[in-house]
Amino acid sequence: MRLVxxxxxxxxxxxxxxxxxxQDAVGHQCDPRGLGDLVGEAHLVPDEGAEFDLQxxxxxxxxxAGGEAPRLGVRDALPPQLEADLRQLRRLARTGGxxxxxxxxxxxxxxxxxPGGADGQLRRVGDHEGGRRHGSLSYDAPERRHPYDRSVxxxxxxxxxxxxxxxxxxxxxxxxxxxxxxxxxxxxxxxxIGMIGAHLGETAETVEPSDPAAWTALVxxxxxxxxxxxxxxxxxxxxxxxxxxxxxxxxxxxxxxGRGATIFVIGLILELLNTPIAVILxxxxxxxxxxxxxxxxxxxxLILTAALLGLCGPPLLALLSxxxxxxxxxGISLVLFGSYPITVWLCFGVTGMVLGRLRLDxxxxxxxxxxxxxxxxxxxxxxxxxxxxxxxxGGEFASPRGWAxxxxxxxxxxxxxxxxxxxxxxAPHSGGVMEILGAGGLGTAVIGVCILLSRPLRWLLLPFAxxxxxxxxxxxxxxxxxxxxxxxxxxxxxNETWIWSAVVLLIVTTTWSIVFGRGPLERxxxxxxxxxxxxxxxxxxx
Numbered sequence: 001m002r003l004v005x006x007x008x009x010x011x012x013x014x015x016x017x018x019x020x021x022x023q024d025a026v027g028h029q030c031d032p033r034g035l036g037d038l039v040g041e042a043h044l045v046p047d048e049g050a051e052f053d054l055q056x057x058x059x060x061x062x063x064x065a066g067g068e069a070p071r072l073g074v075r076d077a078l079p080p081q082l083e084a085d086l087r088q089l090r091r092l093a094r095t096g097g098x099x100x101x102x103x104x105x106x107x108x109x110x111x112x113x114x115p116g117g118a119d120g121q122l123r124r125v126g127d128h129e130g131g132r133r134h135g136s137l138s139y140d141a142p143e144r145r146h147p148y149d150r151s152v153x154x155x156x157x158x159x160x161x162x163x164x165x166x167x168x169x170x171x172x173x174x175x176x177x178x179x180x181x182x183x184x185x186x187x188x189x190x191x192x193i194g195m196i197g198a199h200l201g202e203t204a205e206t207v208e209p210s211d212p213a214a215w216t217a218l219v220x221x222x223x224x225x226x227x228x229x230x231x232x233x234x235x236x237x238x239x240x241x242x243x244x245x246x247x248x249x250x251x252x253x254x255x256x257x258g259r260g261a262t263i264f265v266i267g268l269i270l271e272l273l274n275t276p277i278a279v280i281l282x283x284x285x286x287x288x289x290x291x292x293x294x295x296x297x298x299x300x301x302l303i304l305t306a307a308l309l310g311l312c313g314p315p316l317l318a319l320l321s322x323x324x325x326x327x328x329x330x331g332i333s334l335v336l337f338g339s340y341p342i343t344v345w346l347c348f349g350v351t352g353m354v355l356g357r358l359r360l361d362x363x364x365x366x367x368x369x370x371x372x373x374x375x376x377x378x379x380x381x382x383x384x385x386x387x388x389x390x391x392x393x394g395g396e397f398a399s400p401r402g403w404a405x406x407x408x409x410x411x412x413x414x415x416x417x418x419x420x421x422x423x424x425x426x427a428p429h430s431g432g433v434m435e436i437l438g439a440g441g442l443g444t445a446v447i448g449v450c451i452l453l454s455r456p457l458r459w460l461l462l463p464f465a466x467x468x469x470x471x472x473x474x475x476x477x478x479x480x481x482x483x484x485x486x487x488x489x490x491x492x493x494x495n496e497t498w499i500w501s502a503v504v505l506l507i508v509t510t511t512w513s514i515v516f517g518r519g520p521l522e523r524x525x526x527x528x529x530x531x532x533x534x535x536x537x538x539x540x541x542x
Contacts, residue, residue: 168514171513171514172459172462175462175465175466175513176454176458176461176462176465178361179361181237181360181361181451182454182458182461182465183360183366183447183450183451183452183453183454184230184233184234184360184447184450184451184468185464185465185466185467185468185469186450186453186454186461186464186465186468187226187230187446187447187450187451187468188227188230188467188468188469188471189464189465189467189468189471189474189506190223190226190446190450190464190468191223191224191226191227191230191471192223192227192467192468192471192474192475192478192505193223193467193502193505194218194219194222194223194226195219195223195224195227195280195475195478196478196498196501196502196505197216197219197223197498198219198220198221198223198224199276199277199478199482199492200482200492200493200494200495200497200498200501201216201219201493201494201495201498202493202494202495203216203217203219203220204216204217205217205220207381217428218442220428220429221428221429221435221439222428222439222442222443224280224340225340225344225348225439225440225443226439226442226443226446226447227280227284227471228284228287228344228345228348228349228352229348229349229351229352229355229440229443229444229447230352230443230447231284231287231288231348231349231352232291232348232349232350232351232352232353232354232355232356233352233353233355233356233360233447234352234356235256235288235291235295235349235352235353235356236352236353236354236355236356236357237356238252238255238256239252239295239296241356241357242295242296242297242298242299242353242357244295244296249295249296250533251533252295252533253292253295254529254532254533255529255530255532255533256288256289256291256292256295256529257288257289257292257532258525258528258529258530258531258532258533259285259288259525259526259528259529260285260286260287260288260289261285261289261528261532262285262524262525262528262529263281263284263285263288263472263525264281264282264284264285264286264289265285266281266285266472266476266521267279267280267281267282267283267284267285268282270476270479270480273479273480273483273488274483274488274489275479275482275483275486275488275489275490276489276491277479277482278339279479280475281472281475281476282334283334283338283340283342283345284345286334286335286342286345287342287345287346287349290342290346290349291346291349291350291353294350294353299354299357302350302353302354303354305350306347306350306351306354309343309344309346309347309350310347310351310433310436310437310440311433313341313343313344313347314343314344314422314423314425314431314432314433314436315419315420315422315423315433317336317337317341317343317422317431318415318418318419318421318422319415319418319419320336321336321337321418322410322413322415322418325406325409339429340429340431341431343431344431344436347436347440348436348440348443351440355369355444355447360451363451363452365448365451366447366448366449366451366452367448367452368448369444369445369447369448369451370445370448370449370452371448372441372444373440373441373442373443373444373445373446373447373448374441374445375441376437376438376440376441376444377437377438377439377441377442377445378441379437379438379441380426380434380435380436380437380438380439380440380441381426381434381438381442383424383426383434383437384424384425384426384427384432384434384435384438385426387423387424387426387434426438462510463506463507463509463510464506466506466509466510466512466513466514467505467506467509467510469509469513469518469519470509470512470513470518470519470520470521470522472519472521472522472525473509473512473519473520473521473522474505474509474519476521477505477508478501478505481501485497
């Protein structure tokens, strides 16, 4: 006997008045989703792509924990309470009463803050509850995103309002715990402290592996490139690892534009202080704007782009510099021929976006970061050290005066030698291929180590995580303190000043994080980004 034999569109689900066994209001209608990775999962594992197999010929279309057929599922390692809350997802519907709803226990209501969806999916699938359809979730609803995608590595990675300030005890207990990826905050703090050492410290000029005292030369160039690499991680997390719904793309791009413009302006203000520091925030802001077109690219395209920028960018820039006969200008100096050309920063930013799409909450990912990073650093710096003896060209061009001078300059410049040197260069700020490979590998290894140590050494690393959670504010405070100590145009070289500057920053940022939460400049950039993406008020009027 059949009660319902109509699989067409159902206008609304009729409530069941009594406990009738095995009565389904809708039947077995499945709602396919359009994008992968935008679903809520019982075991917190994101999908790697939407599956379009027929529901009777492949995996269950829900594709969540326990989505297999009965007796074929593997038990998920879930906490007891989560296992209890989600046990109905472990198998197909069993014989039971229509009134059996174990998720409405009042005592457990606090844990059920996220609205449930049909088939457990939080986005791209229309949910029907009592005939009412939930709209698609907006990009600005962090409480409704996948738990892993709600990871926030800096205040810049979230446009949601800052939470109320916790008490000191709550902060020490909760700050840096999942879904926040504390290791990225710690790595960012190391980058900032390293840049402070490059600006203030008495350091060696070159690294000598056999002389630990010469390892201080690592602060030259490497911390700023680590900062660019971490920018890619932040961008990846802000855009949910590239899985941005089409309707959210304009808002995301406008936020990136507003954020990059704000950082760029802050960098210009710091440059007006007339310090010997090569302020990186202007390029940092340009990087946020430059990656806007690639936010939703597939990972394979991003990998190819990063490889082309890293391998082909330096020799092509060397050739371009020769063809332009040493042309100069504000835009050229900033983007192409400055301390770091935009191609190098883009390479590190795009690489960070690729790495940021991995499961950073898994320890095996951090182990791979360390292993692969050390190999790349060894190869890059090793080949750069061997090839440095053959680097014979370089220097500035004499500006030509007419075509005759340009032809003579071209004939004497040895373009092939310059392109070769651009490949072999590994010196700090050279922008060579070997420097990109070595510094990129070193930065990746540092990030992996920080992720690995952030759990067992959490209490010890909390001040570093607080510093890394507000990098823009910390970097700005360092530049301002430099001009206060040295005066306009002044110069400082003291390891003692370096140490004290780092200690003061750790104390101040930790205190600020406990009392106020997000850093002041992080709040500013978030507000500007939100304002850039928000619709004009007159457009909201009926």
